[in-house]
Amino acid sequence: MGEYLTVKEASLELGVSEKTVKKYIKDGILRAQMINGRWAIVAESLRELPRNLYGKISEKIGREIPANKLLVDRNKYESLLKEVARLQAREELLWTFRQELEEIKMRIEALEREVGRMKEKRGLFRRKKA
Secondary structure, three states: OEEEEEEHHHHHHOOOHHHHHHHHHHHHOEEEEEEEEEEEEHHHHHHHOOOOOOHHHHHHHHHOOOOOOOOOOOHHHHHHHHHHHHHHHHHHHHHHHHHHHHHHHHHHHHHHHHHHHHHHHHHHHHOOOO
16 A cells, blocks of 8 residues: 555645645546545655646647647747656656655664664663772
8 A cells, every 4th residue: 555645745745735735636636535534645646746737737728729729839849848858857856865865864763763772771881980
């Protein structure tokens, strides 16, 4: 079973309001399920958000604009697609760094606990000086 986030946690992670997160759930942009009357958001769906959001926007634009109308010139369009790809790559890298940071924090906490245990042990065996 995957990891889940609350609406509040997802809003903090994404930097948007809780209302926006709920709209994303309603629109199918974020995967979530109702558990005990509260939304449980699949953490992995936050990583998929840019792609899902881009897809929804593309669908909406496709419905609203006749297919025979060109909105932007081809060079600008290709430039924007490249920028989207660069941003997605950066987002994935940022996601990886965040995961690594969390792992490092957990390792530091474990090491600090170990140091504490060693200090306690050392204190038990320390001899009093005369």
